Amino acid sequence: MIELSGVTKVFNAGKAAEVTAIASAELSVAAGEFVSLIGPSGCGKSTLLRLIADLVPPTTGTVTVAGKPAARARKDRSYGMVFQKAGLFDWRTVQRNVELPLELRGLGKAERRQRAAAMLDLVGLGDFAGHYPAQLSGGMQQRVSIARALADGPPLLLMDEPFGALDEMTRERLQGELLRICAETGTTVVFVTHSIDEAVFLSGRVAVMSARPGRITEIVPVALGARTEDVRQSPEFFAAVTEVRRALRAPAVPAPAEHK
Amino acid sequence: MRRAFGSLALVALAAGAWEAYKALAPDDGVSVMGVRVMPRADDQAMPHLWTVLARLGEPELRGGAPIWEVLLSACLTTLGIVAVGLVVGVVVGGLLAVLMQRSGFAERGLLPYVVLSQTVPLVALAPAIAGWGGAIMPQWATVSVIAAYLAFFPVAVGLLRGLQSPPPEAVELMDAYSAGWWATLVKLRLPASLPFLFPALKLAGAAAVVGAVVGEISTGTRGGIGRLVIEYSREATTDPAKVYTAMLGAALLGLAVTGLLTLGQRLAARGVTP
Numbered sequence: 001m002i003e004l005s006g007v008t009k010v011f012n013a014g015k016a017a018e019v020t021a022i023a024s025a026e027l028s029v030a031a032g033e034f035v036s037l038i039g040p041s042g043c044g045k046s047t048l049l050r051l052i053a054d055l056v057p058p059t060t061g062t063v064t065v066a067g068k069p070a071a072r073a074r075k076d077r078s079y080g081m082v083f084q085k086a087g088l089f090d091w092r093t094v095q096r097n098v099e100l101p102l103e104l105r106g107l108g109k110a111e112r113r114q115r116a117a118a119m120l121d122l123v124g125l126g127d128f129a130g131h132y133p134a135q136l137s138g139g140m141q142q143r144v145s146i147a148r149a150l151a152d153g154p155p156l157l158l159m160d161e162p163f164g165a166l167d168e169m170t171r172e173r174l175q176g177e178l179l180r181i182c183a184e185t186g187t188t189v190v191f192v193t194h195s196i197d198e199a200v201f202l203s204g205r206v207a208v209m210s211a212r213p214g215r216i217t218e219i220v221p222v223a224l225g226a227r228t229e230d231v232r233q234s235p236e237f238f239a240a241v242t243e244v245r246r247a248l249r250a251p252a253v254p255a256p257a258e259h260k
Numbered sequence: 261m262r263r264a265f266g267s268l269a270l271v272a273l274a275a276g277a278w279e280a281y282k283a284l285a286p287d288d289g290v291s292v293m294g295v296r297v298m299p300r301a302d303d304q305a306m307p308h309l310w311t312v313l314a315r316l317g318e319p320e321l322r323g324g325a326p327i328w329e330v331l332l333s334a335c336l337t338t339l340g341i342v343a344v345g346l347v348v349g350v351v352v353g354g355l356l357a358v359l360m361q362r363s364g365f366a367e368r369g370l371l372p373y374v375v376l377s378q379t380v381p382l383v384a385l386a387p388a389i390a391g392w393g394g395a396i397m398p399q400w401a402t403v404s405v406i407a408a409y410l411a412f413f414p415v416a417v418g419l420l421r422g423l424q425s426p427p428p429e430a431v432e433l434m435d436a437y438s439a440g441w442w443a444t445l446v447k448l449r450l451p452a453s454l455p456f457l458f459p460a461l462k463l464a465g466a467a468a469v470v471g472a473v474v475g476e477i478s479t480g481t482r483g484g485i486g487r488l489v490i491e492y493s494r495e496a497t498t499d500p501a502k503v504y505t506a507m508l509g510a511a512l513l514g515l516a517v518t519g520l521l522t523l524g525q526r527l528a529a530r531g532v533t534p
Binding site for chain 1: 427435439451452
């Protein structure tokens with residue numbers, strides 16, 4: 001689904017304020033996979049997500065998404081995006097917010113309405129279609145944001161610390177919801193987070209990044225079986241959390257190691 | 261309801277202060293070492309409010325129409341000029357704002373001149389506009405141009421801020437959908453700019469009224485309220501209440517324009533907000 005090879009990103013290249021945000025990233029994500037990017041702030045994990053989304057162009061290297069160059073994938077709406085702030089348009093109802101990507105694609109009103117209603121049912125907000133974002137809690141707004149990202153039926157979901165601003169209980173509930181939604185829709189997910197627990201609970205693999213310069217230092221596989229709430233108390237869960245924590249503390253190695 | 265009551269209370273307070281000053285202050289005002297620091301309070305400088313109101317009902321000239329009728333028709337004439345000026349100002353200001361949002365180069369290049377345009381004294385500019393414009397358009401239209409010259413400014417500056425108001429993640433979202441500039445403008449920037457645009461429109465309305473009144477005076481355009489202010493002030497020594505009726509008319513015209521814009525805003529906002 002995603003192929004990053006030799007990707008680097010240098011901001012303000014050639015100027016005094018030159019910053020190497022990403023120094024050589026290799027990553028390959030298969031269809032249906034859930035991969036988290038984790039690392040200290042400033043390690044470039046959000047930049048890496050934006051490179052996949054073609055919101056910033058790479059300085060060198062190639063980004064392939066859904067078998068196409070990233071720019072093509074963006075034009076084809078091959079991914080949906082969810083940010084830390086829900087970023088809903090507060091002058092639109094919940095329903096009309098979810099319809100936005102469908103509107104931009106030029107779908108008719110009846111089909112838009114039907115698709116948006118289905119998406120709202122998927123995230124459990126079917127009864128709130130006529131509400132305005134200001135009338136919803138932060139967690140509900142983020143659900144709307146997920147419904148909007150999936151409305152177009154993209155094969156890939158890119159999420160940038162989507163639950164970072166939510167309280168712990170809402171966050172855990174939404175993590176469960178997200179896994180259910182991904183299973184139902186078969187969506188591939190790349191998920192940026194700075195919470196080790198969150199990364200481990202959600203992901204099949206956790207890509208651990210280090211800062212200055214940003215690089216993927218290690219990719220930790222997580223084998224947990226069915227992700228029920230009980231998993232959070234299981235020894236395997238703690239073992240995986242410990243493994244990711246170790247990888248985060250490990251001194252950056254010159255070449256990114258990958259073990260599958 | 262409470263706001264209406266508050267407004268009325270303020271008007272009553274101002275009227276009370278006028279009459280109280282007139283009753284208490286010496287007719288010749290207060291002078292300190294030969295410099296008058298408080299205005300004169302005689303009937304000529306400050307006629308009683310009821311004299312002004314009574315004057316509204318009396319004929320403008322002996323045997324002519326009552327003053328309120330003359331004022332009303334003058335206000336309507338000026339309102340037409342204001343409306344044309346406001347529409348032109350809003351269109352020009354809106355286009356400038358969109359252009360400046362579109363291109364940082366245009367913003368850096370144009371914005372200083374937009375600000376600078378408002379520092380040119382209107383009394384100097386008005387005759388120039390009347391002179392250049394007089395050859396190609398009727399006189400009232402040159403007054404509209406002057407009104408538009410004042411009205412475009414708050415729209416350009418206010419709308420630009422509004423168009424730039426969406427947070428980065430909203431703009432990134434539109435980018436992620438590979439929405440073009442136009443789609444982003446229509447779906448995101450314009451709706452987001454409305455809370456900035458409405459106050460700007462009210463300022464523009466008030467500015468257009470000032471522009472039209474001053475424009476009428478400095479171009480010598482007849483038939484409007486600005487002209488009446490000047491005509492009546494020439495009679496201030498013999499008929500002091502008369503000039504105040506014209507000022508009252510000009511003030512009410514400003515209120516009417518702002519009121520109409522508020523009404524328009526309410527209608528436009530209906531169904532858009534919760």
